[in-house]
Amino acid sequence: MNKEEDRTIWGGPTKRFFVSMLTRDIDLADALLDLIDNCVDGATRQLKGKVDKPDAYDGFEAELRLSSKSFDISDNCGGIPEPAIEGAFLLGRPKLNKDKNLPTIGMYGIGMKRAIFKIGTEAVVESYADDGAHAISYDEDWLEPDNEKWDLPIKKLKNRKAKGVTISVPALKPEIARQFGNEQFQNELRNKIAEHFGYLMQKGFSVRVNGQKVPQRTLQLYTSDISKKNGIRPYDFEADKDGVNIRVTVGFFRPLASIEDVDEAAERSVGSEQAGISVICNDRLVLVNDISLKTGWGDGAVPKFHPQFRGIAGFIIFSTNSPEKLPISTTKRDLEVGTEIFLQARQACMEGLRECTAFTNKWKGMETEANTLFEAAQRKDARTEVRLAAKHGSAVRGTPNAKKLLATLPVPETRNPQRRISFVRKEDQIKKVSEFLFNEDGQSPSAVGQECFDRTLKESRKK
Amino acid sequence: MSGDDIPYQLRPNKFIDRQLFMELLGRLIVPRGLEKYIYVSMGGRHLIDHHAVYSHLGIEAQYSFDRDANEVERQRLNRPTGKTVCAQLDSADLALKLDEILGTFPRKRNLIVWLDYTGTERRTQFQEIVQTLVRLKDGDVFRVTLNASAGTLSKGDDWKAAAAPNPGKYRADRLREQIAEYMPVAVSSITDTGLAATLAQCLELAAKAAEAQKTTLRVKPVLLTTYRDGARMLTATLAISETNTEVPFPPPAFSRWKYSCRGWDDIREIYVPVLSTKERSRLDARLHDGATKMLDSLKFFPNRDRPRSLEALRSYREFHRFYPIFRSVEE
Numbered sequence: 001m002n003k004e005e006d007r008t009i010w011g012g013p014t015k016r017f018f019v020s021m022l023t024r025d026i027d028l029a030d031a032l033l034d035l036i037d038n039c040v041d042g043a044t045r046q047l048k049g050k051v052d053k054p055d056a057y058d059g060f061e062a063e064l065r066l067s068s069k070s071f072d073i074s075d076n077c078g079g080i081p082e083p084a085i086e087g088a089f090l091l092g093r094p095k096l097n098k099d100k101n102l103p104t105i106g107m108y109g110i111g112m113k114r115a116i117f118k119i120g121t122e123a124v125v126e127s128y129a130d131d132g133a134h135a136i137s138y139d140e141d142w143l144e145p146d147n148e149k150w151d152l153p154i155k156k157l158k159n160r161k162a163k164g165v166t167i168s169v170p171a172l173k174p175e176i177a178r179q180f181g182n183e184q185f186q187n188e189l190r191n192k193i194a195e196h197f198g199y200l201m202q203k204g205f206s207v208r209v210n211g212q213k214v215p216q217r218t219l220q221l222y223t224s225d226i227s228k229k230n231g232i233r234p235y236d237f238e239a240d241k242d243g244v245n246i247r248v249t250v251g252f253f254r255p256l257a258s259i260e261d262v263d264e265a266a267e268r269s270v271g272s273e274q275a276g277i278s279v280i281c282n283d284r285l286v287l288v289n290d291i292s293l294k295t296g297w298g299d300g301a302v303p304k305f306h307p308q309f310r311g312i313a314g315f316i317i318f319s320t321n322s323p324e325k326l327p328i329s330t331t332k333r334d335l336e337v338g339t340e341i342f343l344q345a346r347q348a349c350m351e352g353l354r355e356c357t358a359f360t361n362k363w364k365g366m367e368t369e370a371n372t373l374f375e376a377a378q379r380k381d382a383r384t385e386v387r388l389a390a391k392h393g394s395a396v397r398g399t400p401n402a403k404k405l406l407a408t409l410p411v412p413e414t415r416n417p418q419r420r421i422s423f424v425r426k427e428d429q430i431k432k433v434s435e436f437l438f439n440e441d442g443q444s445p446s447a448v449g450q451e452c453f454d455r456t457l458k459e460s461r462k463k
Numbered sequence: 464m465s466g467d468d469i470p471y472q473l474r475p476n477k478f479i480d481r482q483l484f485m486e487l488l489g490r491l492i493v494p495r496g497l498e499k500y501i502y503v504s505m506g507g508r509h510l511i512d513h514h515a516v517y518s519h520l521g522i523e524a525q526y527s528f529d530r531d532a533n534e535v536e537r538q539r540l541n542r543p544t545g546k547t548v549c550a551q552l553d554s555a556d557l558a559l560k561l562d563e564i565l566g567t568f569p570r571k572r573n574l575i576v577w578l579d580y581t582g583t584e585r586r587t588q589f590q591e592i593v594q595t596l597v598r599l600k601d602g603d604v605f606r607v608t609l610n611a612s613a614g615t616l617s618k619g620d621d622w623k624a625a626a627a628p629n630p631g632k633y634r635a636d637r638l639r640e641q642i643a644e645y646m647p648v649a650v651s652s653i654t655d656t657g658l659a660a661t662l663a664q665c666l667e668l669a670a671k672a673a674e675a676q677k678t679t680l681r682v683k684p685v686l687l688t689t690y691r692d693g694a695r696m697l698t699a700t701l702a703i704s705e706t707n708t709e710v711p712f713p714p715p716a717f718s719r720w721k722y723s724c725r726g727w728d729d730i731r732e733i734y735v736p737v738l739s740t741k742e743r744s745r746l747d748a749r750l751h752d753g754a755t756k757m758l759d760s761l762k763f764f765p766n767r768d769r770p771r772s773l774e775a776l777r778s779y780r781e782f783h784r785f786y787p788i789f790r791s792v793e794e
Contacts, residue, residue: 340678347676358555394562398598
């Protein structure tokens, strides 16, 4: 062998890859959500994984302050313990078992750094933990893509009573400063936080943005008492698989849309936003109101999403103390849809969607009658108050430790079914008939059509 | 739905296909215990399959379904025993209801499911097939009938209007449009008679998709047949096993069955001629001499020409013991 063949070449990463390329993979708001995720993971470590109680996160808080000048986030979630400091600032986690047996979501060790690189040109991370306080700084030189120096300065701080982490970014990148200064971006961020952390807030976690507490948003579905026959209820499935608890609930968050609503939605983008399936991993929302093939729409017996299905919503919840088993991608805002655990949940989700879409189709044209069924039901929080499978479900074949309860939604009378009559006429003609029937020309076209039919029916019965 | 009104005496091929299925079930599931099985099928208004399963195998736990309430009432009258459950159900909901069906027969553990499609909504059908397969368990039997008539993909000169180079390419493109994810990449053309073989390949991909979703699942074709009484059909019967079980399914002796299939491309064509009693009697006397001598014993072609007649008589010899005799009781 000659010397040329013995040569080795550098196969490691470049600074540029981390500070200016990886940051393009993530949306700005999502990068901020990653930072809140870290706060929540800190709280989960403080709670030693005991997060099942309804108010488990009570007292834990993250506060974000953003403006066109600067950004900072601080929490009271315990700080980074001394032995974990070095690992926390590596780009990528060397071992996957850092949070063994804890239901955290951080896995790859990239979220905090990627957010800092995306937002600012310098930053300081201060950590106040039980075993010591430290400050780690990223300066402008370090963040320079061509600078291959990787060492970060760390200094000890005087510890304080409130334990937690503060990330301060005193100098923002120009494009980020524009976004942070924009009130509409701040509102969007609040919305996203309300959605993504709604289930954690339900358990007591609090998030403030520029001093204002973000309200929680969780799924409310129509349900009626299990003893009630012909009641509106969600489909509900629950299983334990390889240390992951799976819950799937699909139902109606609002009554059926009338034909006029559906027409309006087809012409303009209105009000379908809350419809669809959300996926929640360890209390964090990973996918919001999905209406695509990803969650089963348009597959098997489930039709593609259509505005008439805008009352249907649901969630797939995965909870585990082994976060590497969660079906999520590195950005934590997307799914690994090919994993067996997700496919099993998707299968259950499709069953729920099938029941709800079939119900919508069967009652098409009879929405008013169907909606009396909704009046007899109540909207309840789907995660905390609807536990139908666990309490009343039956075994699922081939899936040990699983239970499900079909929605078994009411069906309309078929022997003398209601049928829709629909036609169009010129506006002046409708006004004329309205004047004739009601002595005023302002009645709605459907009221005019209905009155014409009712009077003719009455006449026909006289013969 | 399969409510077909053509009487059986005009469909000897379908009759033979069903007889083969009954014999297959005997070979396949008798060693595991017939008493463990529930038979689930659309059934049609007269529940012919259900009667056959009951009379040949003695399986009483049966479930039939149809989306039409009137057909279901008719099924209720025609059911072989009072234990047959007749339900109003769309085939799209079957996968969803499998647990409930098993709950209706709490002492049964395995399923024989037959989806008998006559229509050509292939995308929906393949998705339903996958959704059903992923819910099946070790020892279950899944059977599906698909419309394999080339005319469902192209008619007359429509390939020219679409500027396709030939009808075969046009058909392949059409099928790919319908079921892209289940269509093998290598298929670039489908001949007049080749759709059944292509659909069998597509079924293989659907089975693999189900196996990928449920990693312990194994799907093995045990009988693939094609016949044409009206439209050409493909029927595939699949044995379901799981990797974590000790008893092999299908049982090892099953491969010795004359009609057992060796892979997704091993399709048996059932192509028997429609024969009168006199014709049968003449041909049966020559049965052991082979198809050529049998044909030579006739002064006419039982099918359109000599090659087709020979082909039909070969098929007649192969399925001789299943060939039906239909006569009016008034004759």
